[in-house]
Amino acid sequence: MTRARRGRAVAAVGAAVLAGTTLAACGSSDGRATLNVYINPDAQATMAKLADQCSTDKYKLEIQLLPSSASDQRTQLARRLAARDSSTDLMSIDPVFVAEFASAGWLATLPEEYASKAVDDDVLKGPAESAQWDGKVVAFPQWANTQVTWYRKSLAEKAGLTYDDATQTLMKDGSPATWDDIIKAAADNGGTVGVQANKYEGYVVWINALVMGAGGDIVSDTEAGTDAKVDIDSDAGKAAAQVVQTLADSKAAQPDLSVSNEGTSLGQMYPSGGAGEFMVNWTFVYKNYEGLIGQPGGPANKAAFQDLGWARYPATVSGEESKPPIGGIDIGVGAYSKHKDYAMAAAQCLTNTDAEVAMATEAGLMPARTSAYNSPELKKAFPASLLELFQNSVDTGGLRPQSAYYSKISSAIQSRWHPPSSVSESSTPGNSASFLKDVLEGKALL
Amino acid sequence: MTATAGARKTRAAVSDRTKAENSLGRKLVAPAVIIMLIVTAFPMIRALWLSVYDYTLTAPDDKKFVGLGNYATALSDSLFWRDTGVTVLIMVVTVGVELVVGFVFAMVMHRLVFARGVVRTSILIPYGIITVISGFAWQFAFSQTNGFVSGWLHMSPTFNWFGHTWSALLAIMVSEIWKTTPFMSLLLLAGLAQVSEDMVEAAKVDGATWWQRLYKVILPNMRAAIMVAVLFRALDAYRIFDNIFVMTNGAQNTESVSFLTYRQVIEQFSLGMGSALSVLLFLSVMLVAYILVKAFRVDLAQARQEV
Numbered sequence: 001m002t003r004a005r006r007g008r009a010v011a012a013v014g015a016a017v018l019a020g021t022t023l024a025a026c027g028s029s030d031g032r033a034t035l036n037v038y039i040n041p042d043a044q045a046t047m048a049k050l051a052d053q054c055s056t057d058k059y060k061l062e063i064q065l066l067p068s069s070a071s072d073q074r075t076q077l078a079r080r081l082a083a084r085d086s087s088t089d090l091m092s093i094d095p096v097f098v099a100e101f102a103s104a105g106w107l108a109t110l111p112e113e114y115a116s117k118a119v120d121d122d123v124l125k126g127p128a129e130s131a132q133w134d135g136k137v138v139a140f141p142q143w144a145n146t147q148v149t150w151y152r153k154s155l156a157e158k159a160g161l162t163y164d165d166a167t168q169t170l171m172k173d174g175s176p177a178t179w180d181d182i183i184k185a186a187a188d189n190g191g192t193v194g195v196q197a198n199k200y201e202g203y204v205v206w207i208n209a210l211v212m213g214a215g216g217d218i219v220s221d222t223e224a225g226t227d228a229k230v231d232i233d234s235d236a237g238k239a240a241a242q243v244v245q246t247l248a249d250s251k252a253a254q255p256d257l258s259v260s261n262e263g264t265s266l267g268q269m270y271p272s273g274g275a276g277e278f279m280v281n282w283t284f285v286y287k288n289y290e291g292l293i294g295q296p297g298g299p300a301n302k303a304a305f306q307d308l309g310w311a312r313y314p315a316t317v318s319g320e321e322s323k324p325p326i327g328g329i330d331i332g333v334g335a336y337s338k339h340k341d342y343a344m345a346a347a348q349c350l351t352n353t354d355a356e357v358a359m360a361t362e363a364g365l366m367p368a369r370t371s372a373y374n375s376p377e378l379k380k381a382f383p384a385s386l387l388e389l390f391q392n393s394v395d396t397g398g399l400r401p402q403s404a405y406y407s408k409i410s411s412a413i414q415s416r417w418h419p420p421s422s423v424s425e426s427s428t429p430g431n432s433a434s435f436l437k438d439v440l441e442g443k444a445l446l
Numbered sequence: 447m448t449a450t451a452g453a454r455k456t457r458a459a460v461s462d463r464t465k466a467e468n469s470l471g472r473k474l475v476a477p478a479v480i481i482m483l484i485v486t487a488f489p490m491i492r493a494l495w496l497s498v499y500d501y502t503l504t505a506p507d508d509k510k511f512v513g514l515g516n517y518a519t520a521l522s523d524s525l526f527w528r529d530t531g532v533t534v535l536i537m538v539v540t541v542g543v544e545l546v547v548g549f550v551f552a553m554v555m556h557r558l559v560f561a562r563g564v565v566r567t568s569i570l571i572p573y574g575i576i577t578v579i580s581g582f583a584w585q586f587a588f589s590q591t592n593g594f595v596s597g598w599l600h601m602s603p604t605f606n607w608f609g610h611t612w613s614a615l616l617a618i619m620v621s622e623i624w625k626t627t628p629f630m631s632l633l634l635l636a637g638l639a640q641v642s643e644d645m646v647e648a649a650k651v652d653g654a655t656w657w658q659r660l661y662k663v664i665l666p667n668m669r670a671a672i673m674v675a676v677l678f679r680a681l682d683a684y685r686i687f688d689n690i691f692v693m694t695n696g697a698q699n700t701e702s703v704s705f706l707t708y709r710q711v712i713e714q715f716s717l718g719m720g721s722a723l724s725v726l727l728f729l730s731v732m733l734v735a736y737i738l739v740k741a742f743r744v745d746l747a748q749a750r751q752e753v
Contacts, residue, residue: 075712082503100504100715199697225508404505408714442500442515445523445706446714 033059033339035089035346038080040066040073040329043363047350050358054349059342061090070094070201074407081106081334088334089343090350093139095130096201096400096410098330099222102133103404108333110137114344118351124395126326127368133402134223138332140351141368143359145327146393147209149182150285152191152269152276153309159185163311168389170311176322178315179210179243182278186252193252194265194279197244199418202261204400204410205325206280207417210240212323212398213316218413219436222403226440230433232413237429239317241417244428248420258419267297270304280313282327283390286382287364310386312393323398328368366390411446412436490728497722503715516722526706526723530730533702536615537683537734540622544679545672547623548630555631556638573628581692584621588693614698621689626682630675637671638664673742680738681731703727 039047051061066073074097080088101107115137119128127141161170161177172181186193196202216236221229247253256264268277292298299305313324331350333343356367357375373391401409416432438444497516501509520526555566588595588607596605607613641664649663687704694700711720
């Protein structure tokens, strides 16, 4: 064999190998189409099981893992979709990115038959809104997350805060307790208040809930893109700034306030000495402490675990109902997928009541559907009052702004509201509003 | 520079043979030139094109022409100048330290009599390590929880190196210096090898001390090599990104211009603004190169011994 011919042979083998792998990527050996499902690593085992169950004799779902941080997940999906990747068939997306992705044209709009079911009356209001953009349904809500007030019953009792069973709220002198009441209660009784105030998305979750709880919003008319109305310089914005300022100046603030995240304040609930805390945090907290009974950082025994209370997110201002934060995951169908019809059917299967019950009981991720909350399996895994609280919070909570420019909005707020100790009622809302306007108009760098 | 040198030679004696050689040469490099144009010129032109638009990937319908608007925004923004300041500081300090340390290493490698291979190899090892890995290694070294640096310096073990601008910048610069000094010493070693031993001998016979030989004979004769080393490293240092990404992710005001650009394009999806910043970064690198070439008064062709 001459050298040239050998070269050609090598090339032929290479081409054959390449062709083989490409084919394998499109269809599996049994002739079924393969649909890639990009998921975040939250509930891998359950998702793998659901993927098996939702595969049919026409297509097979294959799980692909995204990175663990929400921003890396967004970046990776965006890079694939911006390059019109036809192998991104299904994906988990954080609700705040739905508007960005849909506006970029990266999500396939749900046909009427699917849309009506994806956001039917069974789906709670928060997740249902999160799956829509510009009047169209662009994703299937899969599970919903929300924040509630977690607290030590003994601490609340000592501080004179009572729990109202009917509204599931902490009460102070007959009206729902505000952030100020709770901060004062903690400070006067040797307790602390746990929040998320590092320079990251979690801090925006808090600020947004505070602003919405005062009846306002950060931006409105978000479908106008860069011409959205910036509303944070308002009474509601000032009320939010006042809460942050009060906590930062209070002795109830935890020492790591400026770098606090979902994990940092968990240890303050059952400290080795002290009264414990009031903490706003996501739904995973219950299972977290339940699993830590008798272990360091957790309740010492069953009795101590019984001392863990939960109530609706605190009110920002007296007389206005709080707007608990909403998170979770929606399933989107890639706009460039080669099998959109299959992908739609698969997405519907991954988000039906049974799938949501499995996500909740196996991975602790709360359902977006009312029917799932009523399932016997879920009632066995969580106390009834907690399920009711989660369900109500998700149903009446406040979404973060849905905008194609969400990441700019979020970063702009973070940059002007961090650290919490620098927040002032008089200047922060105004500063952040003008900065946000400049950023949206392309007049300032982020 | 190479082209002019070549042209001068051709004009001096244009024989048929030279002509044929030149034509063959052009044909041989043509594929490479075409590929280079595709992979470098196209992205550059595209970046220029994008930089005059207000264009966010997530809102393709809002794309609009803004002329030099993005440049005006960037150049009038304090964030851009702060990041430029940080970048220049990192460049000046790291290149300065590397030049001195690298020269010492080069001398050691040059004068070594025994175990030459072993010493040369061990000096060069850091350069073979991927920047991201070296960033992680130094991050662990400076880490508050399991790092050893605070212990060695007898500092409070709770001192958070990455919690303050200056200490974080110091950590970043240490990792950069550790990683790239070998490159500097390699280039300087090449320069040292060029200095004729006869000249050094002659100076010695004339009674010059060691310092005099260094300053009057060795350094002036390797000016071109120093220039190349400083130029390459300065341009590299100006584009610093990996260490910052790994060690602080831009927190505590340790962001460089590259990092700012990265955030606009990858995090904010602002292709327009990001491209404008890339163009500005490119222009700054050109400026640095120009200043260095002028400052050293060296003809690059001479540095390559082509004249």
